[in-house]
Amino acid sequence: MEVTLAIVKPDGVKRGLIGEILKRYENKGLRLKAAKVVTPSIELLEKHYEEHKGKPFFKPLIEYMSSGPVFAMVLEGENAVKLVRMINGATKVEDALPGTIRGDFASSTTYNVVHGSDSVESAKREIALWFPELIL
Ligand SMILES: Nc1ncnc2c1ncn2[C@@H]1O[C@H](COP(=O)(O)OP(=O)(O)O)[C@@H](O)[C@H]1O
């Protein structure tokens, strides 16, 4: 069965959106395999976002993501990677449609409430980073 990593980012946790967001994933049939509240280290975040190293938004992104607790979760289900990306909505704030988490809650491209792995390979890599103890 496919698994993916989803994260409620610090703005989402501060705004009390963990329950609302988890409900949307569960409503779609995804099952929670593991979860934790954690303030991620800079080291973890630089690895997590290594594809974006050198981009203008990299430093602000790492600062934002390390600014407080996040809710990291492993979700399982058929097409879990694609489903979470669809439920999350588009990266650019102006493209995120109403009905998606970002469309409903994000007001900026940087502070966009949620993360979802972008492929099965990314999911494997990210789950190993965030949940090294987890045996799937
Ligand atoms: N053009 C941008 N300006 C500011 N922040 C950005 C921009 N592009 C991406 N980000 C931030 O970096 C994160 C990672 O980017 P990316 O992997 O492209 O998006 P996604 O989270 O949808 O997979 C985004 O979720 C967002 O927080």
Ligand SMILES: [Mg+2]
């Ligand atoms: Mg991405």
